[in-house]
Amino acid sequence: MTEPERTAAKAYVRLLRTAQAVLADPATAPRALALLAGPMAEAEESLRAAGLAGNEARLFALVEDLQTDTCASGP
Numbered sequence: 241m242t243e244p245e246r247t248a249a250k251a252y253v254r255l256l257r258t259a260q261a262v263l264a265d266p267a268t269a270p271r272a273l274a275l276l277a278g279p280m281a282e283a284e285e286s287l288r289a290a291g292l293a294g295n296e297a298r299l300f301a302l303v304e305d306l307q308t309d310t311c312a313s314g315p
Contacts, residue, residue, distance in 0.1 A: 248283070248289070255279040
């Protein structure tokens with residue numbers, strides 16, 4: 241995995257976790273778009289920089305590899 245790919249995978253995971261947190265809380269859900277704008281922009285730019293825009297299969301494979309690496313190395 242190249243560094244730009246790792247950056248993109250991490251940005252996607254951050255976006256996913258942020259979206260889950262925002263949408264799980266009834267107090268923040270109505271402001272989801274505003275709260276997610278930054279993480280969405282970061283993920284989009286990282287995907288573009290890594291050449292992954294529109295290549296979801298490759299992105300998901302990288303995220304899986306990233307999660308496997310994280311689990312293998314421990315907390």
